[in-house]
Amino acid sequence: VSPRTFARYVWAPDVLTRRTGTTLLVTRVADPALHELSGGACAVWGELSVSQTLSALIDRIAGTHGVEPREVNDQVRECVDALLALGVVRTEDDHLDG
């Protein structure tokens, strides 16, 4: 079983955000780099205000868009990986450690 199966994902604790029309500006207190999210990334971001597993997140995003989870599975995973790489999302263990 992949560790990702049980990992929970959530916003980094020090994120600052602003909506600009249909996009979202995201930055952190600890890192002034500014990231602009659009489209599906905004939907993923919105869901991650509450910590949840990847499979729960995929189910929720699929439900919101009225599609089967397998149809959004890859995109959501890629998006979460990108947000993790930017440091604006953490796994809950990181969050608790930080």
Place this chain on the structure above:
Amino acid sequence: MDETRHDALLRSISARGLPGLAEPDPIAVPDAGWVLILGRVRAQRITGAAMESVAEGWLQLTDEQTEQLLSAHRRAMTWCLSVERKLVVLSEAFQDAGIPHAVLKGPSIAHSAYPEPCLRSFADLDLLVPTCEYERACALLDGTGHRRRLPEPRPRFDVRFGKASVHTHPDDGIEVDLHRTLVLGPFGLWLDPEELLDHLGSFWLGGRSFPRLDDTGMLLNVALHAALGWSPPRLVPLRDVLQVSSAGDVEWDRLARWARDWRLAGALKLAFMTASDALAAPVPAAARGILVDGTPRRETRALRAYKGERRSHGGISIATLSAISGIRPKAAYVSALVAPHRQFVAARGGVEGTSYVRRWSVLARWATRWISGHGRRTRGR
């Protein structure tokens, strides 16, 4: 589109979403006037409201105009995020130093009174500290690399007669306005900032909670800013008055008591009337109670000092003098105005070596105007 229609459009944008207001009729902006409109939208810091107006469909912009507005809004929001980052860092430093503080306006109102923070832009950070902690807070800002824009005219002038000082860090250019009271002049002296600090609320930002004035204190703050700040008033403070009074959990009895005890009834009334008139929006029903009483003559006189020519001709200083109790404090105030430290004079003049002569000639002109005006009023009675 002439200037009157430009004004009307800006007011409609500022007022959008207020309770009791119908959506404006659809309006397009001809390209010829667009640059001017966009400039004013940016200057008034209402890019968020303008974006929402476009989304609602009544503000009809071309694709190019929308893109330019979005770009301006993105810049405004990027700046707001920088200010918020600064708030997180500074608030932590204040907390570590044991300096109580409350965030005024800006981020506090954006995150607690508006449906979304993107609807309320701001340019700087305003922090209120107790008067007894003001000098320590100034020292903390200095110790963290901020430079005070203007020195005090004389030692302890700020804590006796002042409102706030502006501190800027050379690396980010963000202004931190450190307040010990809400407004300059008599109203700032009459109100009791310590009591305001006894009634705090909070808001969340970056995973932390920050202290702010509760909704009643916040309404008082924005109303004083709208009535006594810019002349003519800017649109955002006027919107703030109606926004907080309609969306906030205001204790109207407490506000009425403060207005009475601190001689702020006239200023509050002016704020509500101006906001209602400028934004063509009704005064919230709960607020009408504080509008019914007459304004005492002393408050009316003080209010005049903030308006028109008087404001730029020493009106606030003269009104402050009359609000200071006791001969010795009055003398200290006058001597600080007449003979401030040389560094203050130089900083005010913007050049090294500015002489006292220029300052005294300005003060003499103010005095002459005031005496001749006072004589006319006295004879007119």
